[in-house]
Amino acid sequence: MGIYLSTPKTEKFSEDGENAKLRFGLSSMQGWRATMEDAHAALPDLDASTAFFGVYDGHGGKVVAKFCAKFLHAQVLKQEAYSAGDLGASIQRAFFRMDEMMKGQRGWRELSVLGDKINKFTGMIEGLIWSPKGSDSNDQQDDWAYEEGPHSDFTGPTSGSTACVAVIRNNQLIVANAGDSRCVISRKGQAYNLSRDHKPELEAERDRILKAGGFIHAGRVNGSLNLARAIGDMEFKQNKFLPAEKQIVTANPDLSVVDLCDDDDFIVLACDGIWDCMSSQQLVDFIHEHINIETSLSAVCERVLDRCLAPTTAGGEGCDNMTMILVQFKKPINSDAATSGQSAQTASETQTTSKEVKNEIAN
Template sequence: MASPNREDLVLKCIDGKYKGRFIYVNPNSEGEKFGSGNPEVDGLTISIENVGLDTRHAKIEYSNGHYYLTDLGSSSGTWIKIPQDPEVSEVLDLGKIIKLGNIDLEVTEGKEVNLSDNWADMFKHEYLLLKSIGEFTLDDFLNINIQVLDMSKENKQDLGNAQKSLIKWPKKLRSVRLSSNMLTIEIGWKPVIIGSSSECDVVIPTLDDQLVKIYYEDNKYWMTNLSEKASSAFRKLKEGEKYLIRPGINFKIGEVEFSTSRFNVGYWSEVGLRPTMEDAHQIIDNLFIDNEKTLSYYAVYDGHGGSICSEFLKNNLHKIIKKKIKNYEIEHWPRQIARSCIECDQLFYETYKAQANSVGSTAVISIILGNRIIVCNIGDSRAVLSRNGAPIQLSRDHKPTLPDESKRIEENGGNVIFGRVQGKLAVSRAFGDFEFKENQCLEDEELIGELVIAEPEIEIVEINKEIDEFIVLGCDGLFEAFSNDDLISQIRQKIRKMFPFEQDPQFIIKDIVKQAVTDGLTSDNVSAILILLSGGIQ
């Protein structure tokens, strides 16, 4: 019997002729062996022809609660995509091979560099501040009392931050080089951004605008990916190296790039009869907060008045939530998530003051850690769980007609007219819509809102893998088209027509969303995410 704490690992092809195909990795020491050879003769579990694989190319095995990826001596290599998340940046150890676009670079030892020769170039602004009052060596700067200097508080703060950084660094450093036959890049203390933009420190025309950042920290050199594109930055596994492969880390063998996730997930949206698409979504396989467990993030944002607010949430809300919750136990997350929503709402107002009164968005978010789902809802988008085929609604639609919502609105001087706030807005909670929340602010101990608030309702639900089958996140257009019962029933019927471990959530949710629009069940935009909680429903 499988361990209840074991997490699945799902591989999905993200490009090429096998795009969309997926694999549930066998959770045992045998794991999966990839190649282009004969499965029986060459001991393969997955044979893929005509994509540049060697006969025996790579393997993934499960051991002691983790999955490990190993290259089997292939000619073209097994490549790990450099993560975008700074929490899992790649250490540039000597001898590693880095691929930037189509350029392979080896990490080698560089020359010895002195901090005294480089600090002025690294901190140009601070150096010029000092130069305006006299000549300073590095030692002079490290020993000066900044508070006695005759300059503004802001400039003193800048100098203080630079001083703290320089004190931590060694006086001498061995640089690193990234070298190929045609190119050598040397990195010392100063961070280096490589890309095709003229603003980059190293310009390579064939790369993305800003591809990678290389920097020195904690006595090591690190590389962070700045691009979401498939033809991005990779590092090559050494033969026999066992690489801990976690959800959220992509890898490439031959011409095939795989994403990795804990759950098999599908998403689809249709504009419907509306003139434009105002919805947005976010699927993040791992926020990389916990070193052992995967933290998955899924969200549907239903915009109104335009897509500015929903797109803003897509790009920013998960980052704020991650920053808030990372130093807390899960029991304290609801409070921190609520604060994140208010902070993000205020940031939206500050960024788009001219539009913030008339545009807004709802949000329904599912964050999954271990066997717990944290559902966060603002507005009338919805999350529904299928438990042995029975629908369990995990969120509450925030309509102005709800007794507690209408009471709050009226106590704050507003009215609910024809089911709308002030006769205008059909939801009682939303991001944006600052016409109804001019005096909203964030206090240390309590959230204060006005007629419309961005305060979420949050539920934590335990997952039981024996009975919990899938979760659907959808905008209100989806639930105008289907009741909870109809939606869960139809999805379940479609799933059960497929073999276990071949049940494709992308195909299913696309079919459901298209049906809502083509059958005329709603005139709204329709967007939905389907998260399968196990490899198969019988």
């Protein structure tokens, strides 16, 4: 449940941006929670032809969410599969890479710098002592070599984060998700989920958890975590006889591929602080009601956050941190080939391989 404040923090961080093919707005708010554990990334120009958007909802602390917001998109670029044009494989590999990078001396140092002020100071000092190299998340060379130091045996953080990202290249949209943040597309005003909330009671999640030696109690993994997939949470990833995708909790994302057409209005990425209060269709309807009367897309997001914020903490819903990214497509998306009857792809449970997995949406 978390610790609640006596009054909510309603100050918002908001941002707008665009490129030739899309515009975006985002907003985040701490709300009733004692700390802000959400993070996000919005890069309309990840490279010359690619846009990247991601929301990260931390649990047990903020550092893993912040780590993902800083490094995940850069790791997508650094994968060999990205240069080969396999976006799905590069995104999936980047999710797993987050867990690998958070281990050892450098992982400990980077998390310390991103953490609370007291840890930030000690992390900076130890970083100067043990690592002459600074970290540059946009450097194309991957220099996360093993470092000697007092935390060389650090197995990674016990806190964790969801990750839901959308990568847009030309007329293709790829959504990758681990956890219960969600991506939704509006097509002719109809909401279609492009991700699945990874809860422990889902059959595939339950089977993996039990086979890996875990258990589910009161809807929580080993009685503590209400998610079946996440980045971090290394205490659930200690079985040395199993690959990363078969651990009790895995960072392995579901992948969905959508061929965009002129019927597509926008996509929304949001943490569960939003989805606890509104269904996918309710949010899409709300956005359509306000998108043409607000001055910016971030203002629409702010309206959603205010709409979801609970008046008190009595019920629990509307008391979480809230983060939302709204990405609107500039028309026409694909004037050469798109028609109102063109098929697209949407999410269902997908294979956990490096191949992009496509699922049909009914128009």
